[in-house]
Amino acid sequence: MTTLEVAGTYNLRDAGAVAGTPGVLYRSAALDGLEPAGVRRLGDLGVGTVLDLRDASERPLPETDPSWTVEWVPLYDPDTGPPTHGDITDVYRDLLDRRGRQMAAAVAAVARATAPVLVHCTAGKDRTGLVVALALTAAGVPDDAVVDDYARSGPLVRPRREGTARELLAAQDLTVDQHRSSLELHLDSPASALHTALAHVRDRYGSVRHYLLHHGASAADLARLDERLSPRDDLTLLHVSDIHGSSDAGSSETSGRIDRLAQVVDHVLGSTFAPDALIVTGDLVHEGDVAAYRPVADALEHAARRLACPVLTVPGNHDDPALLRSVLAPPRVLRVGGFRLVGIDSSSGRVHDDELAWLRAELATPYGRGTILALHHPPIPSVAASLAGRGLLNADALTDAVRGSDVVAVLAGHYHHPMSGHLAGVPVWVGGSLAYLQDVRTGPDAVVGLDAPSYSLVRAGSTGVTFLPMSPTDEKVLFRTSPSATAIAT
Template sequence: MQVATSRPPETIELDGAFNARIVAWYDDGHPRLIRSSALDHLTQNGIHELTRLGVTTIIDLREPGEESPRQFPGIRTVSVPLYHLSEGAPKTGELASIYRFMLVQRGNELAEAVGTIADNTNGATLVHCSMGKDRTGLVVALALLCMGVPRNSVVDDYATTERSLSSSMRNDILMQIALDAPEEPLRSQTVSMRLTSPASMMSAICCGLESVGGASAYLCSHGLDDVKLGRLKNTARKMRRLSILHCSDIHAGAGEGAKPDVDGLEALDRVASYAHALDLRPDVLVCTGDLIHKDADLYPRVVEGLHGLAQSLDVPLVVVPGNHDDFDEARHLTNGALPSLPYRLRVAGYDFLMLDSSEGDVSESQLVWLRRQLRNPDAQPAVLVLHHSPVPSIMPSLAKVALHNGGKLGEAMDSGVVRLVLAGHYHHAMCGVFRGVPVCVAPSLAYEQEMSVGPEWVSCVPGASFFVEELYEDGELRTTMVPMPPQEPVLFTVRAGSSTHRERRVESK
């Protein structure tokens, strides 16, 4: 079981909030736990930052009636009030007594809040109260201790809050304290309660927790179960939504001579404009083979185009060879810009496993490698990438060009880790299921199959398309084909949301 590593908190800017920082990460480097002040006054830029950070759950620790809680699109907000006092959150008092009250009287609520953090395993959780100091500080400390973060790091994070308060904010708080606690010694106690987060306080809390077996034992005694405790200790993210831009069969050079209308390189150059027009934000760019038609000298141009597209989308690139390709020569001519296969690339919590089927099958050595990858204790949900589909085409003339040893591939896949298979080769779009796993065969960027020519022929016509595959957390898959037609006259253009139907005339009576 992986445990959290000691990594210092990272201060972040949330426009409209303060005291914001990332305090825990997943093992892939994405934020796991964030703390801040209340989000009631978050600006649009602040909301965009929540999205960028991958926040999927917000835990609001405030009492009913404290300010005006907000809901944010696509983010679940969970209210876990800690005090449950008729007068609301304490405005005056001694800092130590506040923590003593929460730990002794509100253990169940603390366990609920930490359990909510544990339940969110596919995104970041943001915890806040009003200032993000005491209630937030205690919940975050308990969660970090359960994650295995060293005690000194927990203490340091707690003490950071006091240093993060601006002078203007301190003055505002002091003015409010003058109204809430005008007399001594209550005034001095309240200043300490509202403005300080001494390391000695969190050290004392940690010592107290250790006397009862630690934070985990304390929370379990108040309702946190072993399953949630295990989730806290595991730093791997749960399978999340995965978006793939999938192109195939570029066939660079196929347009020379007999096929002047075919230009896969030109189509590749156009993919970026379609992706940006559709506001696509893929996690990865995949190309499933046949980079060239015959001319190996075109490999550098194709690979340059693929890398350029990946850079414009700010995503990693996954490439496998097709039956028209010599991948060793491609690697040589591009100075090793393509990986030696088989190869694994981890993207967004998924293992992309690249196989060479350029001879029509997957070699035995690759199958051995695949079994080993899928049975590795560190294995993530997997996406297989190869040129030949294990599912045959509907076209009789293509019936014999599916993967020759699909049965052996299926046997190697029996671990249950594979979530998706990506392929090409057919020059027509197709989706199927193989051994219970979805298979997506992308259309070509060079030319398309003419589907009506009969069983004895293969005929192709100009056309270029690509796929966008979106695999969701629950296993649901949405596949969209994006055609890129030649520049023909546009039939009509209307404003989005309007109708192309003739308007109904309403006669006055």
């Protein structure tokens, strides 16, 4: 990676390029000495947010340049300031353990920035190195690439700061070993230090993403981080529907299925799939009361934390939309992996005019790789005779809103059986239910529910959108072999 020359600072490079997304995340030493040419150069790079990781005592002058917005997230404890000596591995571990909330806040600031962001501390080596490493690693960049970027700082910092560091350490009563390790702390960026720091995070929290969530970053922050730093071929959505939760788990055969959401999460975490978002298309509860929503909200929050992804929920006909919004506060729009996910309220059986107007306004501006809509009532008829006329009552109005837009898929629920279709040429997927499977073989006068819950995995990418129905229950294994052996056998 090429070091960028900017008048008045040093150790500046494009960290976003490490993730394959150049021009979104830069890192450098302090900007206090920026010359006018340096200000212009950062402006040419599009820098709109500067994230300063120093405390007030380290900033000799207030930031006055109007070219960008400055956010301060001091990483070292302001009462103690930066360490004057110590072992670099111990200093990193202490920062990660004691200043976790500040670390998470810094990464969240990177995620939330709407323009290219530049992260810096004093030399752009330690604090900046950790924050950038956490952001890149959380976004899925391989450790080797992250560590290689980090290790580039030492050779750029040492010529600038060696004299100052030696003078500082000479005034302290240190052993030879302490002096050597403290010089490394001030001047070097050994790959082993960052490898050890990342291993420490994973040993304690399981992953970098879970470390950030534990210390206050939100799943939406991680989704935004992915959006900025994770170029990918495919978006993966976990789609569940019709949970029909109840405050009384034993109230009926169709309610009390909140536990199945945890089963779904277990099932997904035991696979090779890593959902970018969890979509819930309605009927979260069987009867819309506050007591029923609270355990569902807790279950969804737990699922989001385990999956480390954001959640989009829409109300169904069994839901009370106002209660759902008050308890869960769901977003109407998520932007994940280059796609826009839009939730629509069809709880009354139709999409009302004000909702359609809002949708048209949202779709008026195309987004990234396209838009995926989520609503409860399918805009296509069911194949089950007993569900005739139970789909979206004004599907034509939704068709008009979608036609000619960037919508690439529509996700729905309600029917309690999976099926697919099209709306104005756009693929429609009706997910199964976590409560029961509707038997589609019966006549118009009978409704038969089968104990066969299901969820879906949705993949969207350059080759289109695919839908995969899944069962969270354990199935009998018939055989286990290698793909090559199976290919030969078939």
